[in-house]
Amino acid sequence: MNRTEAIAKLINPRSIAIVGASAEFHKVNGRPLKHLITKGYKGQILPVNPKYRSIADLPCYPSVDALPVAADLAVVAVPAKDVLPNIEALGRRGVRSVVVFSSGFREMGADGQTMEDALVAKAKSLGMVLCGPNCLGFINAFSNVYATFSQYADGETGPGPIAFVTQSGAFGTAIAALARQRGLGLGYFINTGNEADVSFSELMMAVIEDPRIRVAAGYLEGLSNGRELIELAHRCQVLDKPLVLTKVGRMESGVRAAASHTGALAVTDTVFDAAIRQFGVLRARNEEQMLDMLQALANPRRAVGNGLGIATQSGGAGVMMADRAEEIGLTVPTLSTETQTRLAGVMPAFGAFGNPVDVTGEFVARPELLRDSVVALMDDPNVHVGIVWLQLMHAYVDTLVRIFAEIRDRTNKPLLVCWVAAPSEALQRLRDAEIVVFSAGERAVEAAHALVRCSEFRRRSVSIPRPLDRSSIPDDAKDGLQPTVSAVKWLGDAGIPMAPVMLAKSADEAVKLWQAIGSAVVLKVESPDITHKTDIGGVLLDLNDEVPIRDGFLKLTRTVAEKLPRARLDGVIVQPMVRGELELVMGVKRDPIFGMVVMAGLGGVLVEVLKDVVFRIPPFDTEEAERMLRELRMSALLDGVRGQRGIGRRGVAKMLARLSCWAATAESSLAELDLNPVLVGSTGPIAVDCVMVLKRK
């Protein structure tokens, strides 16, 4: 049984042993048994506890060794110190999937970490997959598997199209309870706890394969393997199932708090955010936005464009929604003449036929007015998702539910109803009719945006370019700062535009190189001990005559001797003087979570203040590089570069894509690369300085 099979068995077991089972059903170790029995689990339930002969008419086994079968899953609910021996026993008994509730591991500090390491080592040696420790366990609501003590299980947990995996037990339980309040059904509820062995991404990867699951939602506090998450995002894309993630630790203090809370390696949020955006994951900023998105995404209808049609009974609410739509990049299109004519035919004179359409309160008297105007709006070719806003109307629930059902049947576009201060009966009846309903206008707009983003990503070519066949960095290159001439050559070989560099060992050589170049040059000190040449005055610009070049060479060698007497000096780099209209920076770094990461940003003093940089996971193609550049706040500057139309933006995107293909093959050796500045002129971008540091893995 491989790991994937073991995880599949874990989430859908035909038999469950509960190690440390209690007959006291309110306790942590009694609750799984209670739920399995009362909610009708069809498989075999095998309580293990020497204190009992039987619990609730089920035979109870005195020890793991006494189990009559090798259960598909074991739930371990014993004190921390007893976990390891039980895991050993389970291994002996042939059990390959366990969930460990017990706390007292990594979250308790160094001693706990040692115990957890031992636990993982044991599980691995036994070929066992382990969820937890320090977790609430999980629910597979389709098969009534309640391997959990979460309070969420106390209420109705009817299955539904959502798979929800959470790193937090308490917050995850709250989110699940809120989902239930909104009538959203969870097919799976999984708390991963310490993730000592099985990770968030692995468990989510398993549950999204279930054909009854339509959408995946996750709550994250940290991440130890970014590549796994990217594979998950890919798989969701292939299966056409949206993935919505909420991750806390967006800000510095949050990251700090998250690190101290989970003990997990804190993820750089900007890299995380860029990576999931690149791979089509929707990020919800908090639990409420996550649930708003899930409401829209759990419905099978998808938007085929980004046009939002809005109908309201309040002009102001329409304006508020139009504001929010514009802010997040939806269009609120002007309606076609045909649509406007249709609307004029059904609406009162004092309504508004634009978009938002203001149907006014008049529809109370003439319900068909609401139906006909919304259907006309939805039929408009530029409208891809519709929102109808209304409020109160406690006396008209029957009529309105009927009308919304009629509208639903007359369009195949997604329709979101926003009913503010609605009668609770109305919400339930609309949900029963599979009509998505929200309680606030901006929430509906943000949910519409999730539908649109989801479809936009689906329409994208997900062609990931091939990385280079092999790294252009030679196998025998040593760790540390690389000689500029070598680094420039390796990058140039990979098709990355680099200003040529040559090394002069003497002033005479420098002059000869200048003569060969035939135009103004730059001189830079070259030393394996000097990373930031400018800081020590190690760069001289725009020299174009023999005397200044000769003087320059001497000045640079003197500067190094004075300021950094211990630095080894290899010579002076001679490079043609390049000018550009715009200054960029590009870089590559090895992220502990996501591996290679490519960065691009705008250079110069203003941008040091703005910190206007964007990230992507390599390799990526030119289209992705263009999207990346559009995320820069100063992106418009790229269009200001003269030369062939658009050469600035397109040329920079091409260079970035090439850099990404190079970076993807360099993971085993590259620690960091800085191209700063990259100058963009009328012939395209070119890197004029390069700092490359290797550190073999």
Added chain:
Amino acid sequence: MNRTEAIAKLINPRSIAIVGASAEFHKVNGRPLKHLITKGYKGQILPVNPKYRSIADLPCYPSVDALPVAADLAVVAVPAKDVLPNIEALGRRGVRSVVVFSSGFREMGADGQTMEDALVAKAKSLGMVLCGPNCLGFINAFSNVYATFSQYADGETGPGPIAFVTQSGAFGTAIAALARQRGLGLGYFINTGNEADVSFSELMMAVIEDPRIRVAAGYLEGLSNGRELIELAHRCQVLDKPLVLTKVGRMESGVRAAASHTGALAVTDTVFDAAIRQFGVLRARNEEQMLDMLQALANPRRAVGNGLGIATQSGGAGVMMADRAEEIGLTVPTLSTETQTRLAGVMPAFGAFGNPVDVTGEFVARPELLRDSVVALMDDPNVHVGIVWLQLMHAYVDTLVRIFAEIRDRTNKPLLVCWVAAPSEALQRLRDAEIVVFSAGERAVEAAHALVRCSEFRRRSVSIPRPLDRSSIPDDAKDGLQPTVSAVKWLGDAGIPMAPVMLAKSADEAVKLWQAIGSAVVLKVESPDITHKTDIGGVLLDLNDEVPIRDGFLKLTRTVAEKLPRARLDGVIVQPMVRGELELVMGVKRDPIFGMVVMAGLGGVLVEVLKDVVFRIPPFDTEEAERMLRELRMSALLDGVRGQRGIGRRGVAKMLARLSCWAATAESSLAELDLNPVLVGSTGPIAVDCVMVLKRK
């Protein structure tokens, strides 16, 4: 009776005539009567309708003229065409305050506008104040005045400390209903409709004087008089009553939609936003955030600093709240050693004693753990407002309500409880105990921020500087573009640092002026017909010798003759060449809503892309100018200017404050002033170009 007295009578009448009253209580014209009777209005109710002799045992009068008394208030609920004659009759009968429900006025287009203009003219001529038309009317819940047909009146409308004034009927009703759902009591609910006569600000100004009102909330779609709003904000500040506003039309499309919806003059949102921030108004982005803020502000406790203490039973929720706190500028302070010691004494070993404090689920077993740790947290000197986050706990409502009441009594700092997926009983009981409770963590943080901002503003010196005694613009200055020499003189006289300018009529004069200056100069064409000199090549920089200056003069005159042969040429401006390390822009414009507005921003090409500008209403002092500058995204650049420490920022702030004092006196004559660029160097800022356009009001 002056206008203020008439408005005071309008909102608190001892007798109410209902013109067009109906015995059919579900109708628009029957509903006020129903509510006045059933909800126990103590004053005199006077229905007017020739169709009835009596309604609900009240005598009904056939016409306004037949009324036995001049009612304090008349509600007019008749078709649009009948409004004017009834207003005339009410005026004859001595009624001075009316609310007009009837629609069919400005909102219907040009004909409606004409009718509305006639209505206002009539009311004014009769010395009458008029609320509406096209409004739902209002409720004064303290005196059971139900001069409304809003659905909101159908439910419980028990009075409370909030005054809510809304320009939208439908949306306003929804907001009021949502407030009721949250247990927030409205003392006043007022819909202003078309605001043909009495405005939003006037009505709010009246109700905030009621001592039972603790906080004011408004929903806006447009504004015709910004100064009134500023006076309202001032008054709220004096009364120490927070004012919370939600205004739709934040984005361009929203503004467009708002304009088409209300017919009102759309307010430039950036100016509105700056003005209300300047005067301490809290802006809520939507109805949910407004209600979140009101929950916190309706409680009498105020924060005396910006330190947020967070206690949770979920580390993740704590991180999410810390994220949001940092993002919006709250601090989540490290706790004092004393606090940490206290916490260590009460909490389990696996809790977290930092801030956020993670009390873990353990408090279920030991309720005093929650109480003691939260009290310790609240006692920390750097904590000014506290949030306790918990979820579900349906079995522990009694215990938790008791504990929160104990915590409330042991601290006088504001405490916000965030109880996710709470039992509804718990929410009600906490509210009854005057404990503020939220349903989501980020909402609680944003509400805490509202408390903090409110107190910050209260602590500020609200010393508004005196504008200049009189404008430095001479009374006889003509409308249009002003000669540079004059404009620079007027600004210089007002203490605004301006680079000196002199006009040369000939090349000889230009040379003489350069010689007098004694350093490099700039030449610029001077013409009443040329506003943007650079665009036509009318500026020559850095000339420092006789020949280039002579050539330059000729070149500029030739350029004008060629490019703009009809332009009148006054000569060429000669100005010393000024250099700076940073380029800014400053300006003044006359806004149709707010009057004079001062702008500051960063100059140069990058900033054209960023549009990094900020606004203020003049006059303001140096402190306010510093706050203004801090709002620039590129604000940190001001600290990069060398010279005396901080001279950049402080000097620019001083210059802006002076400009504001000058601008405040220029309202009657100034249309627009652009100082672009203002160069900031080691000696402070100086404006080197100036475009001033006058247009007398």
